[in-house]
Amino acid sequence: MSGKRMKAQELSDRQQALALRQIQVWVQDVRSAAFRREAHRQSLAVAKTGRAQKDQAFIDAASEWKD
DSSP: HHHHHHHHHHHHHHHHHTTTOOOOOOOOOOTSHHHHHHHHHHHHHTTTTEEEOOOOOOHHHOOOOOO
């Protein structure tokens, strides 16, 4: 077994000993032009609803860091 493969196996063993399980999650690529276009389209749609200020206030309140 190569050094990299052995280290990966050791990490996997430690994680399993801690009752951790590996998962794979696919998310949108925020660097893509298609993502930027869709995000822009959605932000314009929200801005045109007349509720933009209330919606943004809700997002801001939900995003506040509590120390």
